[in-house]
Amino acid sequence: MELEIGKVYEGFKLVEKKDINEINSTGILFEHEKSGARLFYLKNEDDNKVFSISFRTPPKDSTGVPHILEHSVLCGSRKFPLKEPFVELIKGSMNTFLNAFTFPDKTMYPVASRNNKDFLNLMNVYLDAVFYPNIYKYKEIMMQEGWHYELENKDSEISYKGVVYNEMKGAFSSPESILFRKISEYLFPDTQYGVESGGDPDFIPNLTQEQFLAFHKKYYHPSNSYIYLYGDMDIIEKLKFLNEEYLKDFTKENVDSELLFQKPFEKIHENTIKYPISSTEKEEDKTFLSMNFSVGNATNTEIYLAFDILEHLLLETPSAPLKKALIDAKIGKDVFGSFEGGILQPMFSIIVKNSNEDQKEKFINIVRDTLSKLVKDGIDKKLIEASINIKEFQLREADYQGYPKGLIYSMKAMDSWLYDEKPWIHLAYEDTLSKIKTSLQTRYFEDIIEKYILKNNHGSVLIVKPAKGLEEEKEAAIKKRLKEYKESLSDKEIEELINNTNELKKRQVTQDSPENLKKIPLLSIKDIDLKAKKISLVEKEENGVKVLYHPEFTNGIIYMNMYFDTEGVKEEMLPYISILSTVIGKLNTEKYQYEDLVKEINIYTGGIRYAAETYSEKGDSEKFYPKFVVKSKVLTGNISKLATLLGEIIGHTKYDDYKRVKEIIQETKSRLEMIMFEKGHIVSASHLFSYFSPMGKYDDIISGLSFYKFIADLEKNFDEKAEEISNSLKEVAETIFNKNNLIVNVTSDEKDYETFAKELPLICQEIGDNRITKVEYKFEFGPENEGLMTSGKVQYVAKAYNFIKLGYSYTGGLLVLKTIANYDYLWNKVRVQGGAYGSFASFQKNGNMFFTSYRDPNLEETINVYDNAGEFFKEFNADDRQMTKYIIGTISDLDFPLTPSMKGERAAEHYIKHIKYEDIQKEREEVLNVKIDDIKGFGEMISSAMKKNYVCVIGNEEKIKQNKSLFNNLVNLFE
Structure with missing residues (x-):
């Protein structure tokens, strides 16, 4: 119609x-x-x-x-x-x-x-x-x-409680969050x-x-x-x-x-604010310096897209000139940019992290001098081409891993529709992109820098600096205010507060009636496909290398991932696997200076990424497969260029540029610190696995808290260890990059496979071909039960163990258990009643299981919830409708739609873990056929795991000290 x-x-x-x-x-x-x-x-x-x-x-x-x-x-x-x-x-x-x-x-x-x-x-x-x-x-x-x-x-102290209250206490614990929230406040003080x-x-x-x-x-x-x-x-x-x-x-x-529009400033504003650090942290090298600008209107499609590209060009790659100038000046250890286009008045920020307040003037001068020089002399056209290409690749690929593309399009539509423009102006990007591409022959970006940054007075210089005792002062002020408030209340008003508290708790523990539950519409099992979807995989061999091929329509893109076995790396060298993943592609090679290398990558490919990964053997608590993964994507016509670049990077990287290696290590440490605030629930749970799991210990060494401590030590003592670091990186690279260690995973249209196969020898000729002896790692385990103290205002509380070690085995029913734990037991106990922003469970195929909480005001109370989980499940009961609901919700996770690249990666993961289609189908059938008695049966498993008492908490220094009896070790997370 x-x-x-x-x-x-x-x-x-x-x-x-x-x-x-x-x-x-x-x-x-x-x-x-x-x-x-x-x-x-x-x-x-x-x-x-x-x-x-x-x-x-x-x-x-x-x-x-x-x-x-x-x-x-x-x-x-x-x-x-x-x-x-x-x-x-x-x-x-x-x-x-x-x-x-x-x-x-x-x-x-x-x-x-x-x-x-x-x-x-x-x-x-x-x-x-x-x-x-x-x-x-x-x-x-x-x-x-x-x-x-x-x-x-009436004898208790009054306190503040609430989910959003605690969520935002957590958000305001991170200095990066404070910085970004205050940038907007100071740029647009008279508006929303x-x-x-x-x-x-x-x-x-x-x-x-x-x-x-x-x-x-x-x-x-x-x-x-x-x-x-x-x-x-x-x-x-x-x-x-x-x-x-x-x-x-x-x-x-x-x-x-x-929506109000901020009147432009007559001059740049300057502001300084403080953020809390713990009593043991040093204040040196912990200040954020930022320059921030209001840049036009969100309905200006050119500015919306051009500044997205400009931020990448100036600040987001190793060849980015402004980032390079700020790093070379040594005024901070990490530099990044931010462009926020999703508000009426977009804003652009230049940020230096791990600096000091006395560097402010130098920071401002370097930014202005560098940008002025770019305007005067012109920006390297290859740099512009590289940034435009990488953005265009992203726009055309539309691969928003983890999010439906329709959701991303809705957000882009709102970036104009909300401001009384047509909702498609940012979606129909072709004409805008064509205008921006004129920058390859004109002064397009130079003029934008001059107009919107150098000659723009609607800006701010914002300094966010650390302060000891700030959190303690704030908590003391809150306690004083609440105490005075309570003292001002009449007996009747106090009774009313007690009644309100009791009414809330009563509502929280009261279960919904079966009649109301039935009002939520529900699918039936008949609406579910009983068969698991197959992901095609063809095993091949090219040039003596195992190739896993996945024929998929990819719109002319070849996704190629190289999986190098890392089991030949010595135990003491393991952290260098991750350091290798952060430095490779950002260092000089025999043919390229690193700035030129990055430009070549961004001009001719959709990007090359490197990661240290581990894959567990299904149903085995001890065995795992560590890999160094090189992920790349390229339009078919440029596969030869990709192969040449990969061969150059893998075979001819120079690891002896001490200055550059130090810069990357400083940046890596900085980014890890951001992760600890934003994903503390995952960090604490993952660290827990290192207490009892070989794979957990390995992961901790290469990417967890142990790795953070290792890289913090390298950064602190870099000058003495520079040669050792360089030699270690070279040794680890020579061990890993070996033809005998390699599986190549390719996802592409069938017609493009032969193009890939012809180019694979170009890469293989640049890597080793020696026999590698696998190392047997002798890890030590034990319940370290650490309280990891920060200046944060909330906790991330984790408890874990391995159920296979207890004699249990993995079954698909555990996925249903996870659904019930997450959205019944933990949701009600930790979020609704406890006031945390979230709480999560996981039961993995290698037996590792955990409970963890996110932005949690509590500590001991949450551990008690975990300890009582087994009893809850032993007594678990649900009618047929409820069980159908849990099963459908679980299948929903299993059937999440995958992009072509995600399908290829999923198939490779299954291959490495020895998971066959029959295993996937069996797991699905176990989900579909799970019974109440199965869920009850997991209760004893959970109780046994919790009795092992493996605990790890990242949280507020004072809160952890108040609960020190729960821990074997109290550790300051940051120096």
């Missing part, structure tokens, strides 16, 4: 259509006549359908009301009056994406599914949530998700971007229930909504559903959600 402009379909008037060839889609713009809702449909053949409803939600203060509301509307609604419909959907839908996002000026509620029935179910729950949430019925929702005074009895939409913990407790409800009433109206649909679907069916179930009940309103 061909839709016509001007016609009305199910209450929606078709306003405009546009073919968007860049993404093989047609954009169709509707307006719902009665309610005023806007709708953008991206029509294409993608079976992974996406729906999103978004609202323009400009905050007026930093109480975090948009963020708290984002959490809260998903806590029950008119049709679905459960406490947590969102969680019920995660447990029991075939979604390929399900979440919600708070941005500085909008709130988005996206879902995705490949199953049409499931897709409609997800739309239904989300639409009911945003338009008819239970927040008006239960004040406890805002208390739980936002903040509340917690007082259990001058406050924190996510909520600042210092201001969240100022939010009242009345303000909370008023925000929803004002902004969550269809007239202020942006509805998005994507994929291969019956659009008339979806329009009819939207109209009849929801939008026909609303009348168009004039919602004042105007």
Whole structure:
């Protein structure tokens, strides 16, 4: 059926259509006549359908009301009056994406599914949530998700609790997070971007229930909504559903959600703020220096794309001239940039990390002098070509690993649609890219630098420096404020607080009725494919090398991954495998200076990456396969160039440029520190495995906390160890890069395979061919049970062991156990009742299992939850409908859609781990046939694992010291 402009379909008037060839889609713009809702449909053949409803939600203060509301509307609604419909959907839908996002000026509620029935179910729950949430019925929702005074009895101390409150305490623990949040605040002080939409913990407790409800009433109206649909679907069916179930009940309103535009500054502003470090950390080399600029308007498609490219060109590669100038000046140990295009006034930042405040003037001068020289002398055209090419490759590939491409397109659409422009202007990038490519013959980027940076007074210099005792002062001030508040209350008011606390706890532990649970729509097992999908794999041999080939339509791209066995590397040399992965490709070779090498890579390929990886043997707690992986992608016509570059890098890298190696080690240490704040739950759980697991110990040495300590020591003592580091890298490279160690994994169209096969000898002739003796590693194990102390305001609490060592074996039923643990037991105990932002379980095929929490205000209480998990599962009970829900939710994870490159990597992983299709099908059948008694049977396994008492916590220094009896070792995480 061909839709016509001007016609009305199910209450929606078709306003405009546009073919968007860049993404093989047609954009169709509707307006719902009665309610005023806007709708953008991206029509294409993608079976992974996406729906999103978004609202323009400009905050007026930093109480975090948009963020708290984002959490809260998903806590029950008119049709679905459960406490947590969102969680019920995660447990029991075939979604390929399900979440919600708070941005500085909008709130988005996206879902995705490949199953049409499931897709409609997800739309239904989300639409009911945003338009008819239970927040008006239960004040406890805002208390739980936002903040509340917690007082259990009249003799207790009052405290602040709440999921978002604790989430943002965690966010404000990271100096990088503080920096980025304050950049916006100081660039746009008079607008919505001058406050924190996510909520600042210092201001969240100022939010009242009345303000909370008023925000929803004002902004969550269809007239202020942006509805998005994507994929291969019956659009008339979806329009009819939207109209009849929801939008026909609303009348168009004039919602004042105007976004304010910051008046340009007359001069650059300068600000200095502090961030907390622990009492044992040194303050030297821990300051962040940044220069930040407001750059135009988000609806300027050229600036939107050009600055994305310019940031890469100036700051994101080893050949980036501004990064190189700042590193050479030794004013800091890490340099990176940031371009935020998803706000009305985009902002561009130049950041130096691990510096000192007295370097400020030097920093400003180097930035200005370097950029002025680039403007005057011109930018190297090969550098420009390289940055444009890498961005164009990313745009055309549209491989957003882990996210449906329809979701990414929805975000790009909002980057113009929210600001009253057409939603496709950033998706139809071809004309804009053509204009930007004129920079290869003109002064395009030089003029942009001059206009938007050098001659732009709407900017800031922001210094974020460390301060000891800051966190302690803040906590003391909070305690004092709460104490004084309690003292100001009457007996009646205190009793009311106690009652509120008890009412909230009662709601949290009260189970939803079976009647309400049944209101959440559910698929049946019949809706699930009983057969696991096969990923094609053809074993070949080329030039004496094992090749795994995956025929896939890849749109003219060849994905080639090289897996080198690293079992010949000596035990004392293991950390150098990871260091090799960070330095290779960034050092000089016989033919190239490293700056020129990077340019060649970015001009002729889609990128080359290097990683140290480990793969466990299925069902074996001891055996694993360590690999050094070289990942590359290239258009078929450039495969010869890729082969030449890989041969040069692998065979002829020079490891004796001490200055360059030191720079990379400093940057690597810096990036690891960022990971520890952002992924502390994974870091603590992974480190735990090193206490008892050979693979866990190996991983810790090459990429975990042990590796961080190793690289921190190298950085600190580099000058004395420079020669040793260089020699070690050379030795490890010679051991790894060997034809006898190699498996090559190729994903491409069948017609392109022969092109690859002809070029493989080019690489192989540059690597060794000696017999390698495998090393037997003699690791030591034991329950170190470390409390890893930081200045952070929250904890990441992990407990783990290996169930195979206890005599149990892996079964697909453990995947269902994981679903139940994550979204029933841990969600209720650690998140809902404990106030942590999240808590997770994992049960792996090699027997390693863990429980871990994220941005957790508690410590001992969370460990107690883990310790009691076994008893919970021994007593576990569920009806047939609940079990079906858990099974469907588990299958949803197994059936997550894979891109061509992901399919190739998944097949190679299975090959290395000796996982056959029969194993995958057996696992699927075990999931589909799991019974309550199977889940109960896992209870004893969990209890036994928890009794081994292997614990690791990353968290607040004071909190860990208060619980020191739980640990064998207290360790300062950072120096």
